[in-house]
Amino acid sequence: MGKNFARKDIQAIGGYTPGEQITGRRIIKLNTNENPYPPSPKVGEAVKAFGWESLCLYPEPTALPLRETISRIFGIPQDYVVCGNGSDDLLTIALRTFVGAGEAFAYPEPSYSLYPVLADLQAAVKRPFQLTADFGLPEDVVAQAGDAKLLILARPNAPTGNVFPMAQIRKLCQEFPGVVWIDEAYADFSDDNCVSLVREFPNVVVSRTFSKSYSLAGLRLGFAFADPGLVYEMNKLKDSYNTDRFAQFIGQVALEDQEYLKANVAKIRATREAASATLRARGWEVLPSQSNFLLAKPAHRPAAEIFRELRERGLLVRYFSLPRVDQYIRITIGTDEQMAEFLDAVAELDR
Numbered sequence: 001m002g003k004n005f006a007r008k009d010i011q012a013i014g015g016y017t018p019g020e021q022i023t024g025r026r027i028i029k030l031n032t033n034e035n036p037y038p039p040s041p042k043v044g045e046a047v048k049a050f051g052w053e054s055l056c057l058y059p060e061p062t063a064l065p066l067r068e069t070i071s072r073i074f075g076i077p078q079d080y081v082v083c084g085n086g087s088d089d090l091l092t093i094a095l096r097t098f099v100g101a102g103e104a105f106a107y108p109e110p111s112y113s114l115y116p117v118l119a120d121l122q123a124a125v126k127r128p129f130q131l132t133a134d135f136g137l138p139e140d141v142v143a144q145a146g147d148a149k150l151l152i153l154a155r156p157n158a159p160t161g162n163v164f165p166m167a168q169i170r171k172l173c174q175e176f177p178g179v180v181w182i183d184e185a186y187a188d189f190s191d192d193n194c195v196s197l198v199r200e201f202p203n204v205v206v207s208r209t210f211s212k213s214y215s216l217a218g219l220r221l222g223f224a225f226a227d228p229g230l231v232y233e234m235n236k237l238k239d240s241y242n243t244d245r246f247a248q249f250i251g252q253v254a255l256e257d258q259e260y261l262k263a264n265v266a267k268i269r270a271t272r273e274a275a276s277a278t279l280r281a282r283g284w285e286v287l288p289s290q291s292n293f294l295l296a297k298p299a300h301r302p303a304a305e306i307f308r309e310l311r312e313r314g315l316l317v318r319y320f321s322l323p324r325v326d327q328y329i330r331i332t333i334g335t336d337e338q339m340a341e342f343l344d345a346v347a348e349l350d351r
């Protein structure tokens with residue numbers, strides 16, 4: 001390679017490694033927490049009905065029509081809503097809006113491995129804190145976060161799948177002096193959520209995505225709720241046209257079909273519980289999950305080996321070679337048929 005023209009701090013970091021996207025051979029893809037079912041059939045109709053001619057025009061910069069739909073469905077005024085090119089885009093906006101170079105950003109470990117990467121990209125000071133032995137929130141998060149400007153928590157957490165108790169989250173929102181960002185990428189699969197907190201606390205943001213429960217990971221669309229003061233500032237940081245016309249249109253259609261969403265989520269939850277029970281019966285340790293994936297420790301053999309051998313059979317799950325989770329594999333909940341194949345393979349491999 002010739003001369004490296006990138007900033008020194010960018011050269012020094014590895015960047016984020018997304019889960020594999022393999023095409024070309026038959027695989028069962030249980031590695032990146034996508035939804036195994038297609039989006040609502042109404043989305044299919046809308047794709048065909050979409051006025052392609054309008055693509056010659058830029059989209060509405062703040063996704064106003066989509067925000068109006070979100071506002072109606074969630075019962076929250078539209079000036080509390082900001083949209084993004086997936087919720088990852090909103091997380092980047094979070095770091096850029098709230099954490100200056102050299103200022104601190106707090107997040108738990110283990111959690112979504114993008115958080116520290118975003119901190120590096122913004123030259124922020126990383127202030128990770130360890131989750132408890134059972135992957136709960138420690139009582140002294142506020143003290144550990146110190147003068148951090150931003151604290152991000154995923155609820156349900158990834159890759160562990162559990163939810164932190166609501167009382168603890170509420171207390172944190174009250175006591176933490178900076179912005180508390182609750183990443184709810186998986187909240188539709190859980191029993192409760194934190195959306196109402198944004199009306200109670202001026203420092204709280206809750207982000208959502210169309211990638212998981214709406215089966216639209218390929219569309220790249222996410223949204224967040226926050227006090228209009230925070231939304232106003234975030235709007236300055238986002239790309240002017242960070243959500244395109246097509247995504248805005250399809251997002252509205254998907255949101256309108258709440259019946260399909262509920263049925264889709266109910267199927268995933270039922271499959272999740274059945275797969276957990278089967279793995280536990282085989283002696284695996286399965287963390288309690290409120291999301292569309294399981295973090296599970298094989299009973300007899302190292303997780304890394306099981307991961308590799310599943311992969312050889314065309315069964316892709318995720319393995320993180322990271323402290324505290326390297327004994328586990330993370331399995332996205334697929335269809336019942338996909339999970340049956342996975343469980344059969346596990347029965348053969350883990351003896």
Ligand SMILES: Cc1ncc(COP(=O)(O)O)c(C=O)c1O
Pocket residue numbers: 032033085086087088089112154157158183185208209210211217221222
């Ligand atoms: C905790 C968490 N937040 C956000 C995302 C990103 O989702 P999106 O597709 O909306 O960018 C993911 C994706 O896996 C995730 O696990």
